Amino acid sequence: MTMRASVVDTIIKALKTAGVTIACYLPDSLFKELYPALDHDNEIRTIRVTNEGEGAAICGGVWLSGKRAVLVMENSGLRASIEPLARMGMGAGIPVVMLMSYRGDLGENNWWAIPHGMTMEPLLQAMRIPYRLVDREEDIAQAVHDAFTWAHTAYYHSAIVLSGSIVR
Amino acid sequence: MMTRYDCMTVLAGKLKDELVILSLGASVDEWYNAAPHMRNGSLFQQQLGCVTPEAFGLAVGLPHRRIVALDTDGGMLFNLGILATLANERPQNLLVVVWDNECYQSIGGPPTHTASGIVDLAAIARGAGIERAYAVHDLDEFNHRCDDALATQALTVIVAKVDKQVRRDIKRKHSDGREDKYIFVRHVEATEGVVIMGPSEHN
Numbered sequence: 001m002t003m004r005a006s007v008v009d010t011i012i013k014a015l016k017t018a019g020v021t022i023a024c025y026l027p028d029s030l031f032k033e034l035y036p037a038l039d040h041d042n043e044i045r046t047i048r049v050t051n052e053g054e055g056a057a058i059c060g061g062v063w064l065s066g067k068r069a070v071l072v073m074e075n076s077g078l079r080a081s082i083e084p085l086a087r088m089g090m091g092a093g094i095p096v097v098m099l100m101s102y103r104g105d106l107g108e109n110n111w112w113a114i115p116h117g118m119t120m121e122p123l124l125q126a127m128r129i130p131y132r133l134v135d136r137e138e139d140i141a142q143a144v145h146d147a148f149t150w151a152h153t154a155y156y157h158s159a160i161v162l163s164g165s166i167v168r
Numbered sequence: 169m170m171t172r173y174d175c176m177t178v179l180a181g182k183l184k185d186e187l188v189i190l191s192l193g194a195s196v197d198e199w200y201n202a203a204p205h206m207r208n209g210s211l212f213q214q215q216l217g218c219v220t221p222e223a224f225g226l227a228v229g230l231p232h233r234r235i236v237a238l239d240t241d242g243g244m245l246f247n248l249g250i251l252a253t254l255a256n257e258r259p260q261n262l263l264v265v266v267w268d269n270e271c272y273q274s275i276g277g278p279p280t281h282t283a284s285g286i287v288d289l290a291a292i293a294r295g296a297g298i299e300r301a302y303a304v305h306d307l308d309e310f311n312h313r314c315d316d317a318l319a320t321q322a323l324t325v326i327v328a329k330v331d332k333q334v335r336r337d338i339k340r341k342h343s344d345g346r347e348d349k350y351i352f353v354r355h356v357e358a359t360e361g362v363v364i365m366g367p368s369e370h371n
Contacts, residue, residue: 054250057222061225064352064356066363
């Protein structure tokens with residue numbers, strides 16, 4: 001189970017096209033190949049965090065500087081970041097763009113990942129966070145572009161969820 | 169014991185072009201009064217556990233500019249992991265001040281973990297790997313540590329052990345976090361020459 005090199009390249013290219021220069025992440029297994037590629041990219045600074053809520057807050061701070069950041073994580077990280085996302089987004093209007101892997105999607109064969117799939121979409125909907133499920137490599141670039149455009153128009157969070165053959 | 173307000177007055181006198189992100193509670197009105205010249209350059213936010221991470225993100229985005237986080241014992245204890253992140257990332261332009269009054273003052277004063285006298289936030293920060301992390305107990309020491317931090321290109325964490333009392337005879341800030349964000353972002357735009365919240369495609 002590995003992420004194809006072409007997918008890694010497509011994601012990084014899309015992030016750069018969207019103006020991203022900083023990526024905060026807590027590593028997960030489905031994006032395993034993406035993290036070192038981000039680390040080695042000279043145009044993107046990576047910041048490893050201790051939990052996704054901290055990463056969301058750092059991304060919010062980056063937005064306040066006029067730079068663009070992305071929070072990369074497994075979808076379980078959404079649960080860890082709800083509190084800062086609610087306060088920053090609903091309270092102040094400070095947006096965070098999230099790129100998450102879809103753990104617990106149909107086809108999941110790990111028992112521990114089932115809750116991630118069960119909670120992800122209800123939580124995104126409860127938070128009124130628009131999101132796009134992407135399972136084809138050719139749709140990644142447009143999804144990243146649209147997520148950043150929406151977040152920087154709404155001053156609210158948006159999310160891209162990568163699933164299917166992209167991550168498996 | 170020194171008061172938070174007296175510390176703020178000392179720190180405010182040293183700031184001009186810096187950007188400040190601060191925590192919730194009574195410290196908001198105190199900073200609003202102690203540092204009126206920093207009003208536009210201060211982001212008054214309400215997120216427990218988010219103040220120092222947000223300030224760090226701002227410091228990453230504006231590496232040429234000094235960023236000051238005014239956090240609290242309750243806020244720092246909410247996410248101690250940020251100290252480990254800061255220790256690894258070593259932002260040279262970030263000063264973190266933690267107002268440690270050993271209580272959740274804004275909800276009436278129940279104790280935080282530092283009230284036991286056992287938990288030491290400065291020692292935790294040093295243990296995480298932030299060498300320049302100091303607990304300060306009097307105003308002279310606070311003054312000296314702030315001078316040193318602002319004159320040095322290195323991450324500094326100052327844990328200010330302050331009295332529980334709140335300054336009451338001061339003006340209230342009338343804006344909410346959303347208005348404050350607009351004020352702050354427009355200030356960053358003006359002073360950095362950047363566009364953060366630009367026009368829509370059509371008006």
